[in-house]
Amino acid sequence: MTKLNRIVVVGASLAGLRAIQALRAENFAGDITLIGAENHAPYNRPPLSKSVLDGDDDITLPGAELLDSDWLRGRRATALSTVDRAVVLDDGSDVRFDGLVIATGARPRGFTTPPGGVHSLRTVDDALALRAELAAGPSHLTVIGGGFVGSEVASTARRQGIAVTLIDAGIHPMAATVGERAARWLARHHERHGVELVSGVRASGFDGESRVTAVRLNNGSAIPTSLVVAGTGVEPNTDWLRESGLKLDNGVVCTSSLFAAGESAIVAAGDVARWSHPLYGGALVRVEHWANANEQGAVAARNLLAGPEAAEDYSAVPSFATNVHGARIQIAGLPALGDAERVLIDDPAEDRLVVAFTARDVIVGAVAVNAPKELIRLKRAISARAAAAEIAA
Template sequence: MRTVTVVGASLSGLHAARELRAQGFDGRLVIVGEEPHRPYDRPPLSKDFLTGRTGEEQLALTDAEETAHLDAEWLLGVRARCLDARGRAVLLGDGRTVSTDGVIIATGAAARRLPGDPLAGVHTLRTLDDARALRADLAAGPRRIVVIGGGFIGAETASSCARLGHTVTVVEAAPLPLLPQLGPRMAAVCAALHRRGGVELIAGTGVAGLRGSGTVTGVRLADGRTLPADVVVVGIGARPRTDWLDGSTLALHDGVLCDDGCVTALPQVVAVGDVARVGGTRAEHWTSATEQPRVAVANLLAGRTRETFRPLPYFWSDQYGTRIQFAGRYRDGDTVQVTEGDFTDGLPGEDGFLARYERDRRTVAVLGVDRPRAFTRARRELQRDLRQQEERGRAEQAVL
């Protein structure tokens, strides 16, 4: 393999490039990125960058020394147009063709938008340019802000806007924010954090549309109400960036379908990060983007699936000065017990708390709220138990 092309110059693409060099690939390395920026850290965009406590220079994930070490060709500000698997090439939007032996797909995901004509004052928050535009709107003075969606991006953005002194309302279609991830009892904690932070939460109703001519003036709710708004932030999830792969014969379904080793059905093509559906699951989390590339690169260089990637799901979120950490998988019917710390009136106490989710008398997930040491310990225990269960399963299968 003489040339490997990484399509996507964000977190997972950068880690894939690092892994290629770390695992001994010394050939031509090409990194294609649609954005004009070198890789940068996205989590601060909705937090410290939005509030002005972090500058753009602090977001950079690479420096001059590492750039020289990677010895890569950076093709930035140009999107991949299609993948020619038969001809072993990546075709770019500017007409260029990159001939390649191996491809790592790391194109990530794009923010979902509301239907209709775009209006000034309506934002998504996925990229550095998105964050720049929103920060400029927020700097123009006190604003009435409506955040559509109470997920991670929505909640963190609402928290930052409230910190800046704006009047903020969050609209969430589900009965509680983060209900699918945390379950009703712990999702109620997130709802309480909004209220404690001075943000109005309207849950259990959707958005019918936006009002305004050229510039947004309000948000129409499905129940008939209209919320006045100077700025609207749409945080209703993301879609995997697979449009450029249409017609490539790759299997696509809410992402690029891969086996447990990030390997696709096409020879010498692997996928990592938000765009990859690995073993039936697509995870839009920082940890997946940083951990998947090691296995994906090992299998790409080997030409087959030699290693697999089955991590314990993990995410964190910072809202209203509170750190929320979760590991594992929640299902309806799981019981939740607060095992450490203070949990009173639906809010964490001064020292936070740790909660364990149980199913069939086994711990299947843990939640930490401002309890980082206890959470880290519980997460390690959960990871160890998961490995032991997998080893027992393999041993039983071998006997059969």
């Protein structure tokens, strides 16, 4: 393969930082340029919907302080030429490369020109703006979307004594992620902690001109409110790649070793990467959580140096975790790929629940509530592609 002399990393978040750290650990002697749309140093995103809203500003990512002068802060990539091997920036200049790491993450799905008081939550600036509003003591918060961010914000707001309504389009919050049984538990858990759940409907718009006064629903009703957080999911940041010739389909489509399809010097990592997962029969998978970006950025960078023929597959078991109203919820694998659920532990007295998910009688995912040891055991079983008969509690 061609020797790499200049590597460009687009995306200055967790996956991008880990890629740079891996390049240095491998003693890459060429030039490294990091391009980041934000002016902040790479930071930890999971606290933004939890501790940051409570006033804790510690979002430090170890190693971010060591980034050198080849870091273009506040600069957005607008296009990629795979022919010229150049990343075009928002000021019209370009940065040449012979190796590229795409780590541009994802952005929130939102509403077109919402009134004041309607927030999304993806960046530290988003979190600080929302924190100021929560500190002002709103009479009511409406959270649109009961996924990870929505559930965490609802939990934080209730802990602060704020009235909360949670709107979710599904039968129960996070049903598509954690399955029916765990989603029913989560719904009851929200309600036990004072969250009003409105399920099976979608937000269609807002009342209020300069400031939101209500959220309109697609069933014709409205929820009066003084503050809104839209946790309606994210979409990968691939707009800048539309004319690049790279294969895009809900992210940058990659091989099992994270090379962009058809490319030998371009890799992708983190929320933007959709790769062929060896553990799931080569199914294309995109994972939006911290652990994936943390591990994948380093593997992508090492594979870029090694080249496609010597690269390692990225076959890690996806794993996610969150805290909602004091409960630890952990997920391993991909429960959504299961065709059957099996409850292994259901202990209401201790608020413990463990559910395994199988596809064609092979374990593919697991959800554990306040049961970390069981989650570790099931994660190992997923990695080993254990049969359902082997996972009895």
